[in-house]
Amino acid sequence: MAESAISPRRNENYPEWYQQVIRAADLAENSPVRGCMVIKPWGYALWENVQACLDSLFKETGHVNAYFPLFIPLSFLEKEAEHVEGFAKECAVVTHHRLEAGPDGGLIPSGRLDEPLVVRPTSETIIGASYAKWVQSYRDLPILINQWANVVRWEMRTRLFLRTTEFLWQEGHTAHETRQEAWDETLRMLDVYRRFAEEWMAVPVVTGEKTAVERFPGALNTFSIEAMMQDRKALQSGTSHFLGQNFARASGIRFLSRNGVEDLAWTTSWGVSTRLIGGLIMVHGDDDGMIMPPRLSPSHVVLLPIVRGEKDGGVAAYCREIAEQLRRQTCFGKNLQVVIDERDINAGEKSWSWIKKGIPVIVEIGPRDLQNHSVFVHRRDRSRRERYSQGKDAFVSSMPSLLKEIQDNLLERAKSFMDDHTKRIDGKKEFEDFFTPKNTDKPEIHGGFSLSHWCGNDSCEKEVNDRLGVSIRCIPLQPGDAAPEPGACIWCGKKSLRRVLFAKAY
RNA sequence: CGGGGCGUAGCGCAGCCCGGCUAGCGCGCUUGCUUCGGGAGCAAGAGGCCGUGGGUUCAAAUCCCACCGCCCCGACCA
Incomplete structure (x- = not known):
């Protein structure tokens, strides 16, 4: 039997296999800067294709590109309470604007800034400030803008493409006159992501809504596409947020409505990142390395x-x-x-x-x-x-x-893999077994997606996560999975109206 | 930030417990010859402040202390 090009193989050590594929395929490497990666030409060409395809999908749905600053005044970030809380722990902050020669020949920062600048972890607040200026009348709406940018989130643990301190993404930010319009936009872009995943990346996904626990800080509703990797864990591959009027209120995006009364705009935001490349590797790659879907491959x-x-x-x-x-x-x-x-x-x-x-x-x-x-x-x-x-x-x-x-x-193969490992589980014991490795010393690939009933309480959701390391990835939107159906919560046994998607996740 | 592991040639590692000649091995690299429907063979080479600083010692990759960095597992997260 011939050897495989990648060692270890997927079933031997999945995380290590993943790293080795990235290396062997020459996609990216670690940089001297902790948690940051160098995206090499073959990997970057792939990203450029992702960008080009998504960009045309955004244009087709009426969006235009713009660019907003990398630096966000601290005071901007403070405006939305939940937002602050969500991102405060992972922000890089610029406090100085000059370097001076130190006593030992090194350079030391000097010139302290009056107001520190946060390197954007996401741009709702800085973009909101612009929108507040641009919007005065309902005639100025909607604003449908996307930006391609880098963002920084100071993560504890990083993995190439999946979670890096700096990453590349696109963030769409839209402002609308009515709740309904913003709501429709949120779901429209979620569907763009679903289509992109399936038709371009050949990655089947489950679309759904996040639970309160997993929601974007400051959003009223968060939706995501969830893909199954070959270790049967879920990867959140794109998100679309209905922000209600929260950010409009925080940033002062007000307009005079058709009725002549002042109103707050309704906003959305949505994004996908270089994480998609990690997903592509983990969905299609085999023991000989990367497998590019032809539609996105840098070369055919x-x-x-x-x-x-x-x-x-x-x-x-x-x-x-x-x-x-x-x-x-x-x-x-x-x-x-x-x-x-x-x-x-x-x-x-x-x-x-x-x-x-x-x-x-x-x-x-x-x-x-x-x-x-x-x-x-x-x-x-x-x-x-x-x-x-x-x-x-x-x-x-x-x-x-x-x-x-x-x-x-590739799509077919990935689809049957996901289907094969998606179960409708109703018994607690079966649920626990599904998510528990048989060999705890060296956990094998196990579990998958479980469509199970949930009572809707945070406490059950958190307990499942604590005990099994399993989270609710989403409340599925697909007709088949989402059809309301009475049942009993997989954890507490109380009444449940519908099944939700449980899985271990990246 | 807690628990574990690891820093020795470009990469992967051995040596460390039990201090002692010139610090090795595999892959890669350079040159030459041979091979040629397949991740080649032979030969000759290049390449190391053994993570950093301090200590113990006649002598430290090896023992002790501190620091730095990386990886894994947790908490957090696109």
Whole structure:
């Protein structure tokens, strides 16, 4: 049995496997700055594709981009009580604006600021200040703005992509005339995230509302998309918040309504971050590394010329010809991205490097292929033993449909995985067993999503979390999962009106 | 911030208990030759303030103290 490229394998040590995939695929690495990462070109190209796709979805739904400051005056953050409480513990604060030579030759901060500046952990307050200025009449609404930015949250424990001190994201901030409009916007953007996850990332998600315990500080309602990783834990992959009039009140976003009375705007905010990349790795990756969904992959095909010694025998030219033909093909509305890897390294090693990077299609091309007008194809979503030879022209013309097939296959695979590990559990014992590892010394991958009844009390929710490390990921919105259905709370046995989604989470 | 583990070559590690020649090994790197439908073989090389500071000692990677950093598990979180 051949070895896998990544060690340990997923079922041996999942967290370590995750780190190794990031390294092997050359996506990112730790930086000298604690908790911060360097996103390397292959990882950043993936993020750029995520940005481009989401950005066009935002534009399609009427949003425009803008940019607000990195620094937030301390007093702004103090305006919304719950918001302060939620973020106070993880804020980086700028207190000085100058460096002076110290006695030992080092530099010491000087020039203390009158009012400290908080490095934005999120931008509701600073954007709210602008909106307050911009909005005077109901005619100024709605405001539908998104910003692509970095934010800083001083986390205790960090993991590449999943939780870093600084991360990249987009945050949409909208202000509306009516409650209904803001509410609709909240759900519309949640659905944009769901579509993006499923159609672009090939990641199936559960959409739902957060419980009070898990809600965004200052929001009236928080909605999220939750995806299942291959260790069966949930990853909150995007959030959309209905902020009611809380932030409008705090920031003074007031307008003269149609009735001539002063009113507060209704606002929303919604975001996804580089965390999505962590999700992509954990949903699709295998024991040989990353697997990129074709729709977001920085490149679709790599051509590997197999050259004997110095004698090229026309292989390079043959590769260039194929590359040209492929680049004229379109898939998912874009031209195919093709790489020819002519690095002077061992062919096997070269091939493996692309497997680890997760490029959807790897094509080996040697003199024999040249002679037969064929190519040797390896789909990254299939095993290495399933490589096959194919006529060049057929290969070129079938690439778009092959990529679509891979995209669909990844989604299908992830979907059945999630379905297989989503249970409707009604017994407390069964519930506990589901979430309890059999070998406590070296916990194996276990559990999954449990759709179970919940009475609605914080105390049950917290106890489940304390005892089992399991939280309520959301109250699902999907018709099938969410249909009200009387039952008994999985924990206390009291009356429950509906099932909620329980899972261990990142 | 609590509990545990670890800092030795670019990466992964051994050596430390029981102090003692020139600090090793694997991978990677450089050069040459050989190989060539596959993560190559042989040979010759380059590369270390053994995390930092202090102490004990004739002698410290090794023992003691302090500090710094990293990882895991908890609390917190996109």
